[in-house]
Amino acid sequence: MFERMILMIFSLLGILNGAFLSVIFRRKRFYFYMAGSWLLSFLSAGYFLWYARGYDGLGLWSLWLGYMACGIMVAEIVSLPCLFFLSLLSISKKLRKGSRVLSLAAICAAAVIGIYGSVDGNNREQVEHLDVYVEGLPPTFEGYKAAQMTDTHIGPYFRYTDLSGEIDRARREGAQVLFFTGDLIDDIRHMPDAGRTLTEEFYGFPDGIIYVWGNHEYYRGKDYIEEELLKTPVKMLVNEHTAITRNGASLYVAGVDYPWARGEAMKKEMDDMTDEAFRGIPKGAPVVLLAHHSAFLDEGFKKGAAITLTGHTHGTQFGLFGRPIITPFTYTRGLYSDGRNMGYVSRGDASWFPFRFSCPRELVIITFHRK
Incomplete structure (x- = not known):
């Protein structure tokens, strides 16, 4: 169903872009433009x-072809409003020549x-450092470091063989615990390999790896992914909490599941999940909340x-000057605060679609x- 929808969408984009080009260049055999643009778009999506x-x-050639295909798919989307506008301008004879030049430039x-966005988006990553100041943090946790990974989407653009290097990077940054906030894998054929990597890397962190569910675990087969994760020492939090202890003092970590309701029902679902996760945590104790959904x-x-760590949005993967342009999310990327406590939405360690523009991948420390 998903694949058919992708092919239909990009077929339509190709046809429309071809139609607008035929209007701009005033070609009687407009169907050649439409057929050529459709074929390019269809083959790229395919x-x-x-x-x-x-x-x-x-081989590596297939990855670079993948970048090219993704790049053309993005180009079809970006070109559509430009060519539509220019096709309207071309109605005027005075503007026709200029609209043709601009259409080629667009x-x-x-x-x-x-x-560029497909190649750079899949290869460049930043390490974001956050300093979090916590009321009531025990002295033994002063300077304590944690890493957040999220949205690796193990598959064609972030291989299971890349997971070890990404986790090693967190350890080299001095993290003593790794928080993983969902969407670990899309290609579940490699779930056993990913599980073995998590087991091998777990003991590199004094306080281990703590994991919460994302939506793609449900899409790809949550029962099977859970079965494989249970073979590892990774701590899964599903509307519950755990404590990291130092010299008898504790930093609590609460984790919630992914919400599937919408509207007011979603708020109720999230309230219930969070209440359950916080149940039993002493009042005033320092808490880190882990969730996939930025809401x-x-x-x-x-x-x-003290801080809520989430992912899911990928930062929309597109923006200008480091900020998203259009977003369906209240919290999209980066650091937020209510004046007392903090929340962070990670842009993600990878994605199932490699294109990124002004929104690089990130590891959070x-x-x-x-x-």
């Missing part, structure tokens, strides 16, 4: 879908943005969590301080 299934065992710019930042603020 390769993207095929590569996601058959990338195992293929197509070239869209292709450059798409291909849980409001829950963390209400509960007084949190350092706790006493307020």
Whole structure:
């Protein structure tokens, strides 16, 4: 169903872009433009879908073709409003020549943005350092470091063989615990490999690895992923909490599941999940809340969590000057605060679609301080 929808969407985009070009260039045989643009768009989307299934065992050439395909898909999206606007301008004879020049420039710019964003988006990563000042933090936790990973989406663009290096990077930054906030894997054929890597890397962190569910675990087969994770020492939190202890003092970590309700029902579902996760935590104790959906930042603020760590949005993967342009999320990327407590939405360690523009991948390192 998903694959058919992708092919239909990009087929339509190709046809529309071809139609607008035929209007701009005043070609009677408009169907050649439409057919050519449709074929390019259809083949790009088709390769993207095929590569996601058959990338195992293929050479580096296949990855670069994947980048090209993703770049063309992005170019089709970016070109559509530009060509539509220019097709309207071309109705005027005085503006026709200029609209033709601009249309070619728009197509070239869209292709450059798409291909550059696909290559750069999958290869460049930043380490974001957060200093969190916590009321009531025990002295033994001053300077304590944690890492957050999220949205690796193990598959064609972030291989299971990349997981070890990413976790090693967190350890080299001095993290003593690794928080993983969901969407570990899409290609569950490699779940046993991912599980073995998590087991091998677990003991590199004094306080281990703590995990909460994302939505893609449900999409790809939560029961099987859970079965494999239970073979590892990774601590899974499903509307519950655990404590990290130092010299008899504790830093609490609460974790919630992914909410599936919508509207007011979603708020109720998140309230219930958070209440259950916080049940039994002493009042005033320092708490880190882990969630996949960024809407849980409001829950963390209400509960007084020192920081709420989430992912899910990928930062929208597109923006300008480091900020998203259009977003369906209240909390999209970066640091938020209610004036007392903090929340952070990670851009993610990877993605199932490699394109990123002004929104690089990230590994988050949190350092706790006493307020």
